[in-house]
Amino acid sequence: MFVALRACQCTHPITVVCHSDIHQARNEWGIAVYPLMPGHEIVGKVTEVGANVSKHKVGDLVGVGCMVDSCRQCEACAQDLEQYCLEGPTMTYATPDRVDGSNTMGGYSNSIVVSEHFVVRIPEKLDLAAAAPILCAGITTYSPLKHYGVKAGDKVGVLGMGGLGHMGIKFAKAMGAEVTLFTRSASKAEEGRRQGADHVIVSTDAEQMKAAAGHFDFLLDTIPVQHDLNPYLETLSFDGVHILVGLIEPVDPALHAANLVMKRRVLAGSLIGGIAETQEVLDFCAEHGITCDIEMLDIKNINEAYSRMIAGDVKYRFVIDMATLKA
Ligand SMILES: NC(=O)c1ccc[n+]([C@@H]2O[C@H](COP(=O)([O-])OP(=O)(O)OC[C@H]3O[C@@H](n4cnc5c(N)ncnc54)[C@H](OP(=O)(O)O)[C@@H]3O)[C@@H](O)[C@H]2O)c1
Ligand SMILES: [Zn+2]
Ligand SMILES: [Zn+2]
The missing domain is CATH 3.90.180.10 (Medium-chain alcohol dehydrogenases, catalytic domain)
Known part of the structure; x- marks a missing residue:
């Protein structure tokens, strides 16, 4: 057969x-x-x-x-x-x-x-x-956006702008979301906007991260290496969802469970x-x-x-x- x-x-x-x-x-x-x-x-x-x-x-x-x-x-x-x-x-x-x-x-x-x-x-x-x-890169970013029902007006953050991230921005934008790029590289800000991001946060700038506290409905995390999830989780609203597609390793540094529990936030993963x-x-x-x-x-x-x-x-x-x- x-x-x-x-x-x-x-x-x-x-x-x-x-x-x-x-x-x-x-x-x-x-x-x-x-x-x-x-x-x-x-x-x-x-x-x-x-x-x-x-x-x-x-x-x-x-x-x-x-x-x-x-x-x-x-x-x-x-x-x-x-x-x-x-x-x-x-x-x-x-x-x-x-x-x-x-x-x-x-x-x-x-x-x-x-x-x-x-x-x-x-x-x-x-x-x-x-x-x-x-x-x-396309299906991996499209699938979680669809699965979690991202829709017009939702505030979506895309973490990392590489192959996956730049597609994530395009899809979230096409679904009507207000899209923010989180990038390590301030030099990518203009590029991020060209891809369709409405806003850019430089993730290495603690002040910018803090200012975004409680803001997002959905985070699409394409970062390919271990990274501290806590500051990103803090940018989610209550019931916000943080989806890992890049990280396929133990989380390090440790996740503070209060960042999930106190706001009924969801941390999950997605495969292609x-x-x-x-x-x-x-x-x-x-x-x-x-x-x-x-x-x-x-x-x-x-x-x-x-x-x-x-x-x-x-x-x-x-x-x-x-x-x-x-x-
Ligand atoms: N779950 C799945 O089904 C699936 C499918 C395909 C790929 N993946 C995985 O997804 C990840 C991303 O793949 P990709 O092809 O998009 O990779 P990529 O093109 O290399 O992009 C990754 C982006 O992450 C950010 N980044 C890279 N190193 C970082 C670091 N040390 N700290 C913080 N941010 C960093 C960078 O964006 P900035 O410069 O903007 O910060 C970079 O452009 C990989 O781990 C890949 O294996 C998973
Ligand atoms: Zn791949
Ligand atoms: Zn089967």
Whole structure:
């Protein structure tokens, strides 16, 4: 059954550099398996389909995000939440394949073969390269905003403006929220406003943080390293929600529970989004004219790109045209 569905093949795909690729390549989460081929924001044209494929055909513009398989039967999968598959989703790279047990290999490659369920349609209106990061940076920020019902007039803070953060600003703005960027870098203030932020708070300025106390309904936290959550929680109103998408490590320094208890605040996390919702966010982007800000990258310079990302020196996603690999 599964093999019959393994059917879509893209050649010369475009792929993108996500900060998760750095965490994995450097084993910062302690779960990397080598050899490792990162890349989970992949777009290309279908070049071949298997006999039982009905969702896509040769020539279609398609995308593959962070997952390539799941059990498809559990409670989570049944709700189109494959990312929370109770048996564990098969991620696009560095996860054992469900059929042969080999490690999955991601998008820094010439082609990929994926089960049709995990392949999404790229709307024609979208520029392919600028759409590719929607498959991770986009869905990861869209999903929690949708899940927690962010709506017009809500006060939303986005923590960190990198690949995820700049998309978070665009989505929150498109949903009608009043958006504030929290950034370490005062120099990003103007850029933040250009992305759609109504306000900017420099998070290293204790006075600015204090002045925002009790203000926000929702915080989308994309910061990729341990950081003190307490000053951010204090900027939430009662019933405010702080969603972690960047931090996949112990919280340090410790969280003061009073920052939650005294105002019925919620601290939670969120992982990418399901396949149906990934299609939804692509369609949302086409409808609202949203794409990612990108810089093209030659794959030969990948190590330099990682260093630049860590230094915050990319606006805001590096995109690799894999055709350059052949040059
Ligand atoms: N949950 C999920 O499903 C999911 C999906 C994809 C990625 N992720 C994770 O989300 C995180 C962000 O990914 P990304 O690709 O957006 O990364 P990125 O492009 O490197 O952006 C991260 C941003 O966080 C801020 N930042 C970086 N280092 C910081 C530090 N030491 N202290 C405080 N702020 C810092 C910076 O913004 P400012 O300069 O504006 O402060 C930076 O631009 C990564 O950890 C990635 O693995 C999670
Ligand atoms: Zn990613
Ligand atoms: Zn499942």
